């Protein structure tokens with residue numbers, strides 16, 4: 001028997017139990033060819049292909065200077081001098097594995113904030129979770145597994161934990177909740193694990209939640225322990241087949257504001273993996289500006305006030 005509000009799965013998952021048993025600095029170069037040793041079109045193509053192969057992220061032609069400035073940070077730090085030398089360092093250098101961490105840190109865009117998508121949170125607590133918990137034939141009625149895929153620094157995962165704790169804990173006191181946040185960028189995951197945020201992250205947080213679920217210390221806000229212990233974070237590349245196969249048995253997946261960085265082929269691959277990670281009757285939520293049109297026909301589109309979800313039937 002799992003203790004009330006204890007977190008027995010702390011290391012791998014987080015469990016919310018009502019018997020419930022639980023960012024690289026650097027110089028921004030100008031776009032001139034003289035920065036580092038010039039980012040030639042050939043080097044850009046080579047880098048674009050490598051990053052795509054490693055992460056599914058596709059840098060369009062108009063993002064050449066963005067990529068140049070991002071890579072420049074590591075080239076300067078490592079004192080390598082040219083984009084070609086850094087390419088060899090990442091592709092076949094002895095520190096390859098370790099360097100990938102830093103590469104992903106500089107090339108990813110990690111914008112996120114608490115309560116970013118209120119209509120999704122409303123749909124979650126008014127309809128999706130109650131329907132899942134009350135559906136006939138549900139094998140484990142008291143357990144809910146939620147995944148924030150591409151969680152960045154954790155604001156989405158913690159927002160989900162807060163609304164469920166606030167709105168549904170009283171109604172389903174026996175619920176076991178596990179929320180997992182994953183990202184390819186190890187540095188943002190460190191922030192996520194700390195649960196400590198600057199004003200920028202909490203700017204959209206309803207005052208009620210800010211007061212109840214954060215502890216303010218000067219100009220930082222820390223998520224309270226009751227919420228922190230419901231959520232765990234781990235590094236995961238959404239295009240890594242082996243890693244994705246380990247992610248099974250989820251009732252709800254949030255995969256928001258990351259598909260925009262992928263091309264169609266990567267989107268299809270990732271969405272297909274997420275589909276396989278969901279339980280039957282589970283839901284997938286993506287970002288406001290994202291769509292599965294032309295990506296997957298496997299889901300049933302479900303409308304909620306001011307938002308939509310994708311259901312696996």
Ligand SMILES: C[S@@+](CC[C@H](N)C(=O)[O-])C[C@H]1O[C@@H](n2cnc3c(N)ncnc32)[C@H](O)[C@@H]1O
Pocket residue numbers: 055056057108109110111112113116149150151152153156182183184185188236237238239255256257258261287
């Ligand atoms: C803009 S943030 C979105 C954060 C959050 N989901 C939200 O909607 O607020 C996109 C995140 O996707 C992550 N990302 C990009 N490519 C990824 C990949 N192949 N696997 C996992 N995470 C990835 C980035 O590191 C970044 O933190």
